[in-house]
Amino acid sequence: MKLHYPHFDNKYQHHEHKYFRGFRVELKLLVGEKLKVWNARRHRKGFNLIGNEHHETANPLVLLNLPIAILFIVGSAHFIFASLLQLEWLSFQTHFDINTIFFYGSIFFTSAAYIQYLQAINGTDSVDTPPNWKDWKWFAIQPHRIGFWSTFTQFAGTLLFNVSTFAAIFPASAHTAWIFIWGPDFIGSILFLVSGYLAVVESDAHVHYWPKTTLSSVITVFNLWGCLFFMISAFMAVPSIVTVHIMLEGSLATTALGGVCFMASSFFLAIEK
Numbered sequence: 001m002k003l004h005y006p007h008f009d010n011k012y013q014h015h016e017h018k019y020f021r022g023f024r025v026e027l028k029l030l031v032g033e034k035l036k037v038w039n040a041r042r043h044r045k046g047f048n049l050i051g052n053e054h055h056e057t058a059n060p061l062v063l064l065n066l067p068i069a070i071l072f073i074v075g076s077a078h079f080i081f082a083s084l085l086q087l088e089w090l091s092f093q094t095h096f097d098i099n100t101i102f103f104y105g106s107i108f109f110t111s112a113a114y115i116q117y118l119q120a121i122n123g124t125d126s127v128d129t130p131p132n133w134k135d136w137k138w139f140a141i142q143p144h145r146i147g148f149w150s151t152f153t154q155f156a157g158t159l160l161f162n163v164s165t166f167a168a169i170f171p172a173s174a175h176t177a178w179i180f181i182w183g184p185d186f187i188g189s190i191l192f193l194v195s196g197y198l199a200v201v202e203s204d205a206h207v208h209y210w211p212k213t214t215l216s217s218v219i220t221v222f223n224l225w226g227c228l229f230f231m232i233s234a235f236m237a238v239p240s241i242v243t244v245h246i247m248l249e250g251s252l253a254t255t256a257l258g259g260v261c262f263m264a265s266s267f268f269l270a271i272e273k
Contacts, residue, residue, distance in 0.1 A: 005144050006027065006126060011031060012029040016028040020205055023040070023146035023202075025039070025040040025146060026038065037051055038050075038127045039203070040203075041202040041203040046061025046063075047272075058130060060131060061130070065272065068266075069267070069269040072112045074105075074108045075112065076226075076260070076263035077105075078105025080256050080259035081101060082098050082105065087252045099165060100169055103162070103166050103169060113154045114158075116155070117151040117152060118138070120142070120151040121137050121139070122137055146198055149198055150195050150198035151195070153195040157187075157192040164181050164184040164188065167180035168181050177239045181239075186235075196220075196223050196224035196226070199223055200217075200221060215272050216272070222261050222265035223262065223265040227258070229254045229255070233252075
């Protein structure tokens, strides 16, 4: 792990910092008498130092925030719509398997998660230097960054959702359902939950379940709620008990609630500055 991430030059004086399990998540710097704050999540999203917003450095990573938000909103809408259809809370005629809607939603989730992963790996190690398009990376392992772990686990989780939702489209035996539907869904939900916790810590330096006054906190906590609802849904979808009507309804309802939380988080992401 790089112990001195992020780097800063001599014009900054180190004032204070916050760590979480060896990851630096916040850094307070002095420029003369002015306080500037570096935050790990803001850095990952391409935003400038807090206290330096009026002298914003052009950062190409900021351009990715809106596409990420839109893709997550569309994906969430698919999960909400499919869940309500299967619960029969909506009256809507469809000529294809409802599980197909879940699969399409998972594709939007994967696209958004991969772009968010690209954001994380293409940020520089400097507190105020934006990345250069010429140095763009499509894949990298960066264990010294908490943002890498948050986005990587989220992306891996979406890939497993792709597997489970695709397998659910086709008729399956009990054995096949355990391996190709519930198994990937359960592991993917665990990875999502890990990602959600890391995103909250990356933003606020500790785990909490209610948003603070910052927009970053609202975004990450709503996202964590979505991850928790997806995890509950996976527990209730165990093949041996999902045949019980109330368990099936509970799994679908918590999937819909998770989608609502992800959608809310993404709406706020779209307007974050």
